[in-house]
Amino acid sequence: MSTLYQQRFENLLDSLNAAVQPGEQFTLGYSAEHSQFVRFNHAKVRQAGLVSQASVHLRLVREGRQAEQQITLGDDPELDQRRLHDALTQLRQTLPLLAVDPYLNLDDSAWHSHSLLEQPLPELDEVLALIEREAGDLDLVGIYAAGPICRGFASSFGAFGWHQANSFNFDWSLFHANGQAVKANYAGQAWSGETFAARLRQARDQLAHLGRPAITLKPGSYRAYLAPAAMDEIAGMLCWGGFSAQALATGNSPLQRLYNGDAQLSPRVSFSEQVSGSLSPAFSDEGSPRRDLLLIGEGRALERLVSARSAAEFAQEANGADSHESPCALSLAPGNLPGEEVLERLGTGLYISNLWYLNYSDLPAARMTGLTRFATFWVENGQIQGPVSTMRFDDSLYNLLGSQLEDLTQEREMILSTSTYGQRSTGSSHLPGALVKGLTLTL
């Protein structure tokens, strides 16, 4: 398995190099996975399957014009070569119909990158047996996704990148009979049955806190602690155009006022795109080596994510961002709050484990709304009193990570994306928890 995908990609690349004509340039992206998906409900298997998929994304360039095509590969070298050549022919016929693209900006360096991580994955039988042993009597619901993921890139300029890793992601919830639930996750590249069992037991222990009667709060401003998983939802909103050079230049970024210098966050806040050490490929979908970037330093806007196209359009320097200019490994620097002191420092207020379904109620003001979900507790004098019924918040980032931010935790969590839209994600975030003086609840 270890070199099979790379060999297929290289064969396609050789075939493409032989087929291109003088004056033509290309980039070729590759994506493949062989995935095992097992859904659970009531700690039993609700749905199970295997998915084997691979695709290439070809961009053809000639005389300042460009067009792109993605094709699914069929696991048959001859058929796949034919499909790639058909795509080349279609793009070749398309280019003369197009105007010269003034924002065409190719990375013409011949960079090389290679990463192969092939830690063994568990047999499904082992996973099922552990779940049965540790949670068979519980109401467990969730999904186990596992298998190799590959990303490749090559260009007619000689650039070549390969990223391949085995990974697993078990994302689950345990439900109490009263409808309250605790959320948990075990994901990575190195599987340990002991660690998995410990995570299952930890979630079981947390479930015990949910048995107390639910507390209903009135709208208003509350002192609150946002655990790293809750912070991940807020960080996810910032990935939605927040740092994008295009969005910032065209009035579509929620961090427009920060980058314009009209607003700032707490000096405790420093966000980075921290690709090195993450699970993401070291190269972007556009075919440039990614860089670690300090996006916000001590509350002030610094670098932005600039794709090659934005660089040409807005006269900036490209810095290895993906074409959609979203972070793939967002990191928030830690603070000074020791994790074991969170409840004591919170005193009286909300302990929020997870947030859900965030969106902007006023994007230029970075004002966002969303809901509590899973284990959210009311705390008095540092003691958990009971779970809190679902509440909606509506507040500005300039409050939550600005004037209202009291501290961030010393410890951070590496959160691996559970997204499987189209394909399994390689994205991640590295975040501390946040203690805030006031979070506005509205419903």
Place this chain on the structure above:
Amino acid sequence: MFDSSTLLRQRFAALRSTAELFSLRHVKQSHQSLSVRRNVAEPPFFSQDEGAMLTVRVDGVEAYAATADLSQAGLQRALEQAEALARRIKASSLLDLSGRPAPDGRHDHVSPNFEQPLPNLADCLDLLAAESASVPKDERLVDWQASLGISVVEQTYLNSAGAELRHAQRFVYPGLGVTASDGLDSQSRSLGRENFGQQGGFEVIERCGLVGAARRVADEALQLLLAPNTPSGRRDLLLMPDQMMLQIHESIGHPLELDRILGDERNYAGTSFVKASDFGHLQYGSKLLNVTFDPTLREELASYSFDDDGTPASKQFLIRDGLLVRPLGGALSQLRSGLDGVANSRACGWNRAPIDRMANLNIEPGDQSFEKLVSGIEHGILMRTNRSWSIDDARNKFQFGCEWGQLIENGELKGVVKNPNYRGISADFWRNLSAVGDSSTFQVLGTPNCGKGEPNQVVRVGHASPACVFRQIDVFGGDA
């Protein structure tokens, strides 16, 4: 059309299996995405995707394997992988599906005007470029984009009980968006895009009204930039169809999905405030509320003859005169719950398994013209075009925002307001429905972006609705 059918049929017939039932769902889709942004054509993007999902039932346990290797050996290998997986999970399986009826029969479903040629790529780009160029020169207009997406999907479902169900469909997504900014605030106005998609040919672009719309859309973005914020307080709320579709989607569609009610989605998409025992009993809305699952409006985005499990689709009332009568549940969920449902077991492609989804979920027209709806409001607000959506995991507490707001006082439309937001609770909101627009206010809309499921899936859904009025809703604006 259906060029692969003969070969698929032959290969399916040659498959060998000991499973009590097995099926093949082959999906072939192509997509073309064109866009002109700020008068510059973006690189055209094309995609070609093809693969098949083999599903088996062994000793009452179902499992699948999805592959893009459509050779005889590739299909046979996937079938055997699915069989092996079904045996492996038997001891842990939630469901025993022994004896579950299998679909049979043969049928073809084709989109309206499927074979009508569309304008060629150069003509499409010219059309988009002309719209882009129509945006007036104004330094406050900082971003604008005209776009056109076209998807063609052919799907064939075959099973060992003899079914052969084929769909050939074309989906068209025109769009236009303009952003105005003064450096501190930004306001956007759009047409189509995520709010409009239909099956068909060039007539979809005409129905969307894309051609010649750029000046008006740009002017509305500038009006919003200069407008005051939406005032806070309780007002009667007149929602136009391009916001009604989101309201229907989030606070009727998702809560009525039977797999959520059965708990499958509790870890991701969520659960529902609706219980299985509510069907036939719960007064979901006022007596003016009539909601249908309707796969028969041919141009609507999710019209089809059979769902992806092979169940024949027909129009059904989910809510009649405000009373909740039927869930959105496909054949499997119906078997598990004992409730009658609809044909809504759907997958986004060959590499994802069908689950309960919305398809076309519509509100039936009432008897009031737009003028009558407005004249019946003393202190209210009109909102159109969704831009923000958020709702809790039980699909109850919601907050939605629109691009465009216009106050209504003493039965007359007044000034434009920006950042119009409103919030409420699904279980109460629909009981405040006080007037339903007639067919002159009715629009067939849809979005390609409904996400759900583990593993995740995005599917097309259609929503058709008249304009509707809701009494005494909590509305508010933004900070800027």
